[in-house]
Amino acid sequence: MTSINIVCIGKLKEKYWRDAEAEYRKRLGAFCRLRIIEKKESALPGGAPAALIEKARDEESRAILESSGGALIVLSPDGDKMTSEAFAALIKKYADKGDMTFAVGGSYGLSDNIKENAAAVVSFSDVTMPHQLFRIVLIEQVYRAFMIINGRTYHK
Amino acid sequence: MTSINIVCIGKLKEKYWRDAEAEYRKRLGAFCRLRIIEKKESALPGGAPAALIEKARDEESRAILESSGGALIVLSPDGDKMTSEAFAALIKKYADKGDMTFAVGGSYGLSDNIKENAAAVVSFSDVTMPHQLFRIVLIEQVYRAFMIINGRTYHK
Numbered sequence: 437m438t439s440i441n442i443v444c445i446g447k448l449k450e451k452y453w454r455d456a457e458a459e460y461r462k463r464l465g466a467f468c469r470l471r472i473i474e475k476k477e478s479a480l481p482g483g484a485p486a487a488l489i490e491k492a493r494d495e496e497s498r499a500i501l502e503s504s505g506g507a508l509i510v511l512s513p514d515g516d517k518m519t520s521e522a523f524a525a526l527i528k529k530y531a532d533k534g535d536m537t538f539a540v541g542g543s544y545g546l547s548d549n550i551k552e553n554a555a556a557v558v559s560f561s562d563v564t565m566p567h568q569l570f571r572i573v574l575i576e577q578v579y580r581a582f583m584i585i586n587g588r589t590y591h592k
Numbered sequence: 593m594t595s596i597n598i599v600c601i602g603k604l605k606e607k608y609w610r611d612a613e614a615e616y617r618k619r620l621g622a623f624c625r626l627r628i629i630e631k632k633e634s635a636l637p638g639g640a641p642a643a644l645i646e647k648a649r650d651e652e653s654r655a656i657l658e659s660s661g662g663a664l665i666v667l668s669p670d671g672d673k674m675t676s677e678a679f680a681a682l683i684k685k686y687a688d689k690g691d692m693t694f695a696v697g698g699s700y701g702l703s704d705n706i707k708e709n710a711a712a713v714v715s716f717s718d719v720t721m722p723h724q725l726f727r728i729v730l731i732e733q734v735y736r737a738f739m740i741i742n743g744r745t746y747h748k
Binding site: 564589 | 606607608609611612615638639673674675676679716717718719720721722725728729732733736745
């Protein structure tokens with residue numbers, strides 16, 4: 437069974453996000469060994485100068501990279517747009533070879549360095565979402581991918 | 593204050609989706625009069641023939657159209673991709689003129705007829721999401737749009 441890591445920044449603060457994640461986590465148990473690794477969120481005040489934001493982004497990205505294992509798939513707004521079917525094909529390609537890590541940035545995004553280390557950089561949307569909601573969108577897409585890979589019916 | 597309707601198919605079955613929606617609904621109270629109108633979901637068995645699916649899609653679309661008021665914005669995978677800023681500009685354009693309705697289809701999508709009646713057809717993503725999760729993504733984007741329109745800071 438493939439090991440899949442989702443490495444992200446900070447904890448899910450709201451119970452409804454935690455419960456939604458727990459549901460997909462449970463369902464994914466049928467398909468992979470899933471670990472969700474939460475790295476420390478940099479605590480910057482609102483309106484922090486650009487240099488501090490860049491430093492926070494670099495530190496968070498380095499922490500994510502250190503916790504990554506196997507093929508690294510970075511989720512980033514400037515990544516390649518794809519359908520759920522293409523995302524499933526990407527997961528199948530790397531899952532056949534071994535383990536994988538999905539990296540999701542925090543409020544400040546991810547550094548170029550982590551993107552250069554990635555096997556793929558993927559974007560689901562042009563709109564900006566809170567990174568906590570994005571985590572739910574990602575885990576649902578990973579679950580959907582395994583349903584597609586296994587030829588199972590799954591409602592829209 | 594602009595009245596905004598979100599017309600969609602079926603109820604949110606999971607408590608975590610209802611709680612997430614309730615949170616954004618509360619926050620949106622500062623910006624608009626929001627009504628969420630849930631139309632009846634067609635109950636088709638899995639593997640129903642295409643003609644039955646088309647009939648269900650037409651019936652659901654007609655029910656949504658009947659509950660729409662003001663400018664109609666249809667959310668559909670084949671709509672125009674846009675950023676959160678462009679979506680905010682779209683909302684501002686129509687909110688300045690009066691009321692608006694956002695239409696979200698169910699499992700079977702929406703008919704061409706409702707798209708032809710729309711002021712705009714918008715897509716947030718190439719990936720397929722459960723329509724219940726998509727409702728949360730939409731209400732968060734509507735909230736984000738009002739934060740952008742009002743020049744307020746809002747975390748990613």
